[in-house]
Amino acid sequence: MSTVQAPAPDPLDGGRLLARLKDLARFTDVPGEMTRLSLSPAHKAAAGEVARWFAGAGMAVHLDATGAVVGRYEGGTPGMPPLILGSHIDTVRNAGIFDGNLGVVVALAVVERLHADGTRLPFPIEVVAFADEEGVRFPSTLTSSRALAGRFDPATLDDRDADGISRRAALEAFGADPAAIAACSRAGRALGYVEAHIEQGPVLEALGLPLGIVTAIAGATRAVVDVRGQAGHSGTLPMEMRQDALTGAAEMILAAEARAKGETGLVATVGTLAIPGAAVNVVPGTVRFSLDVRAPDDGQRLRAFADITARIRDIAAARGLQARLDVTYEAAAAPCDPHFQAALSHAAERLGLPAHRLPSGAGHDGLSLSGAMPIVMLFVRSTNGSHNPREHAEAADIGLAAQVLHGFVTAFDPAG
Ligand SMILES: [Zn+2]
Numbered sequence: 264m265s266t267v268q269a270p271a272p273d274p275l276d277g278g279r280l281l282a283r284l285k286d287l288a289r290f291t292d293v294p295g296e297m298t299r300l301s302l303s304p305a306h307k308a309a310a311g312e313v314a315r316w317f318a319g320a321g322m323a324v325h326l327d328a329t330g331a332v333v334g335r336y337e338g339g340t341p342g343m344p345p346l347i348l349g350s351h352i353d354t355v356r357n358a359g360i361f362d363g364n365l366g367v368v369v370a371l372a373v374v375e376r377l378h379a380d381g382t383r384l385p386f387p388i389e390v391v392a393f394a395d396e397e398g399v400r401f402p403s404t405l406t407s408s409r410a411l412a413g414r415f416d417p418a419t420l421d422d423r424d425a426d427g428i429s430r431r432a433a434l435e436a437f438g439a440d441p442a443a444i445a446a447c448s449r450a451g452r453a454l455g456y457v458e459a460h461i462e463q464g465p466v467l468e469a470l471g472l473p474l475g476i477v478t479a480i481a482g483a484t485r486a487v488v489d490v491r492g493q494a495g496h497s498g499t500l501p502m503e504m505r506q507d508a509l510t511g512a513a514e515m516i517l518a519a520e521a522r523a524k525g526e527t528g529l530v531a532t533v534g535t536l537a538i539p540g541a542a543v544n545v546v547p548g549t550v551r552f553s554l555d556v557r558a559p560d561d562g563q564r565l566r567a568f569a570d571i572t573a574r575i576r577d578i579a580a581a582r583g584l585q586a587r588l589d590v591t592y593e594a595a596a597a598p599c600d601p602h603f604q605a606a607l608s609h610a611a612e613r614l615g616l617p618a619h620r621l622p623s624g625a626g627h628d629g630l631s632l633s634g635a636m637p638i639v640m641l642f643v644r645s646t647n648g649s650h651n652p653r654e655h656a657e658a659a660d661i662g663l664a665a666q667v668l669h670g671f672v673t674a675f676d677p678a679g
Contacts, residue, residue, distance in 0.1 A: 265302075265623045266584070267284050269285050273373045273376070274373075274375035274376040274379055274665075275373070275376055275662060275665040275666050277356075277508070277658035277659050277660070277662025277663055277665070277668055278655070278658045279372075279642050280365075280368050280369065280372055280658070280661045280662060280665060281435065281661055283316075283368050283659040284360050284361065284365060284368055284661075285351075285360060285550065287312065287313070287360070287364055287368070288364075288551065289305070290308045290312065290371040291305050291391050292304065292305040292306075293299070293356075294360075295358060296356075296652065297354055297357065297358045297652065298351060298354060298356070298358065299352065299353055299394035300356070300359060300399055300400045301353040301399070301433075302330050302353075302368055302394065302400070302402050302430075302433040302434060302437045304399075306330070306352065306353055306394070309352050310330070310352065310392065310437075313332045313352060313367060313371075314326070314332050314334075317334030317371065317374075317390060317488045318334070318374040320334070320336070320371060320374045320378050321601075322334030322336045322374060322390065323335045323337070323373070325411070325646065326437075326438055326439055326582075327405040327407070327439065328410065328434070328441060328442070328443035328444040328446065328447055329394055329406055329415070329434070329439060329444060329447060330407065330434060330438050330439045331391050331392060331411075332352075332391070332392040332409040333370075333390070333435070334374070334388055334389065334390045334391075335387055335388070335393075335624035335674065336377065336378070336389075336390075337382055337387050337466035338382070338385050338387040339385050340385040342494040342508050343385060343386040343454075343677065344386065344452050344453050344454050345386060345387040345388060345389040345449075345453055345454065346388050346389070346453070346454040346672065346677075347378060347388075347390075347391055347449070347454075347456045347636070348366075348373065348388060348389070348391070348457050348458070348672070349362035349366060349367060349390050349391035349392060349458060349628075350363045350364070350367050350370070350371050350392070350458050350460055350628070351366075351392065351393035351394070351395070351397070351407070351628060352358040352364055352367055352392045352393070353393075353394060353395060353396055354397060355650045356399060356544065356599045357397050357651065357652060358648075358649075358650055358654075359649060359650070359651060359652055359653065359654030360465065360654075361461045361645065361649070362409065362461060362488075362553070362650065362654060363393075363396060363397075363460070364648045365459060365461055365656060365661060366458050366460050367392045367665075368565075368667045369459040369661065369663075369664050369668055370390045370457075370458075370459065370668065371390055372665045372669075373665060373669045374390055374664075374670050374673055376390055376669055377669075380394070382575040382598050382673070384672070384673070384675070385677065386657070386675075386677050387588055387593075389453075390671065391407075393407040393408055393628050394406075394407045395407050396408075396627070397629055400421070400424045400433075400526040401422040401423070401424055401433075402422050402642060403416070403419040403422050403430075403575075404441070405626075405630065406419055406430070407408045407628070408628035408632050409440045409631045410444050410445075410447040410448065411448065411449050411450075411632060412449075412450055412632050412634070412635035412636075413445075413448030413449075413450035414446070414450075414631060414635070415445070417444070421459070426430050429501065430539055431646055432612075435476070435607075437452060440455075440492075442460050442550075448635075451636070452540050452634035452635075453608045453635075453636045454636070454675070454677050455544060455603055455636050455639070456628075456629060456636055456637070456638055457633045457638075457640070457641070457672075458627060458628065458629055458638075458640045458641070458663075458672065459606075459640070459641045459642075459643060460640055460666055461642070461644075461649060461654065461656050461665045462475065462621075462642040462643065462645050463625050463645060463646075463648055463649035463654075464624060466621055466650070467601055467619070467642060467643075467644040467645075467669060469645055472529040472574070472644060473616065473644050473657075473659070473664075473669060474611060474616060474641060474642065474643060474644065474660070474664060475620065475621045475641075475644075475679075476498060476599075476604050476608055476611070476618055476619070476620050476624045476639070476640075476642070477599050477600070477620075477621065477622065477639065477640035477641070477642055478559060478584075478604065478620050478621065478622050479556055479559035479596050479597060479599055479622050480561070480566050480596060480597040480622075480623045480625075480626060480627055480629055480630050480640070481530075481554065481559050481564075481622055481624050481625075482557065482558065482559075482561050482593075482594050482595045482596035482597075482598055483555060483557045483564070483592065483593070483594050483626070484554075484555075484557075484564060484565075484568045484591040484593050485553065485554065485556075485590070485593075485603050486553070486554045486588050486589060486590045487551060487553055487554075487577060487588075487589050487591055488515065488552050488586060488587070488588050489549070489550075489551050489583040489586070489589075490508045490511050490549070490551070490552075490579065490584055490586050491515075491586075491587075492506030492507055492511060492549070492582070492584045492585075493506040493547075493573045493582070494540070494545055494546060494547065494548025495545070495548070496544065497545040497546055498544065498547060498548070500546055505546055506548075506582065506584055507582075508538075508547045508548055508549050509538060509550050511554055511578060511579060511582045511584045511586075513553075514578045514582075514662070515534045515548045515578050515579075515586070516536075516552065517577045518571065518575070518578065519554060519556075519571045520574060520576040522570050522571050522574065523556070526567070528559045528560065528563065528564070528622045529552055529556075529557070529563055529564070529567055530556070530557050530558070530624060531543070531556045531567065531571065532551060533552050533554070534553050534555060534558075535552060535553040536550065536551070536552040536553075537550070537551045538550050539551070548572055554571070554572065554588075557624055558596065558622075558623035559596050560596060562597050563598070563657070566669070572588055575588060587642065593653050594626070597629055597630045597632075597633030597634075597638060598633070599629075599639040599640060600637035600639055602637070602679055603637050603638070603639035604620065604639055606622065606671055606674065607639055607667065607671050608620075609674070610666070610667045610668075610670035610671040611667050611670075613670055614663070614666055614667060614670065616663065616667070620667045621642065623640060623642070625649075633647075640669060641664055641667060643660050643661060643663075643664045644656065644657070644660050
């Protein structure tokens with residue numbers, strides 16, 4: 264008697280990876296939706312499941328001091344630094360199942376395939392499921408990747424969430440040891456970091472391409488603009504005598520839009536606007552709005568921000584208004600390593616895929632790792648943006664990402 268056995272599914276199969284993402288989505292803080300805030304009970308349960316999956320792929324697993332799950336697939340040559348793959352498993356509230364989780368599942372699949380084939384590369388591979396990418400729960404964010412880059416700020420241990428729980432207490436409840444965070448650093452002691460992630464934007468879908476190679480994670484400047492004029496009665500104040508803060512702000516917002524339009528990679532957004540004391544019969548005397556300028560190139564961003572600032576001052580002067588601009592956040596762009604980009608391109612081309620390059624407008628863990636090691640990202644075509652339950656990536660595209668990452672890793676030359 265012989266039994267017929269179905270062949271084991273390829274670890275890189277997209278259908279299998281999509282099923283795994285759906286499986287991982289059962290760990291949620293809010294039943295019926297995907298909400299897995301950093302260091303929450305659902306995050307802890309998901310981290311436990313991910314750790315079991317990592318162990319099943321032949322990796323030595325530990326929970327690091329920031330709450331990240333780290334799996335290590337040993338290399339054949341002793342003493343070589345690791346190549347790090349991964350993404351994050353925390354989510355925003357009412358998220359989709361792909362943002363972050365996809366990169367962890369894809370990285371795991373690469374190791375599962377190496378393990379199934381009995382392949383041992385010269386260097387170790389570490390797969391990291393970062394714990395704090397979305398920045399929803401605490402005021403600070405990217406703490407897992409900052410620790411890996413040797414840039415963790417111990418003051419953020421005292422950050423508190425909306426319930427008054429400190430990050431330190433949340434880490435301890437999670438089973439992590441905040442006292443050991445400094446020892447997480449891999450700065451200068453890793454071959455690099457590669458992350459697969461859904462695009463979160465419409466570019467690849469519009470081009471009809473399954474994958475894209477990221478050139479840089481955009482830097483950002485954020486500011487609050489306070490515009491002051493003179494409040495007055497909407498019926499009695501003649502048009503030519505007005506110092507209307509809102510019409511001035513409107514002109515400033517359009518100027519920001521005009522400056523950013525038509526320049527590849529540059530975006531400028533006014534996302535909030537407040538009119539204190541607003542009323543239907545009052546000419547607005549004060550308006551406050553936010554400004555968010557991003558670009559993959561720091562010079563491009565700084566030039567645009569300076570131009571927009573100058574336009575705001577000119578418009579204010581012409582209208583008899585006062586405009587005050589306070590920069591609230593500034594982050595440099597994180598360029599992706601040119602050799603890593605080329606190696607990802609070759610891996611894609613070997614599969615007959617076009618290697619389209621594009622910047623990432625959204626921030627990622629690579630932002631904090633940049634400078635400490637070479638980084639690159641592989642974007643997967645997605646629909647309906649991200650940070651909502653409708654975000655989606657096709658199984659076939661996820662499978663292609665896993666194949667490209669597997670090709671990248673197996674062809675990787677640690678000597679550069
Ligand atoms: Zn993400």
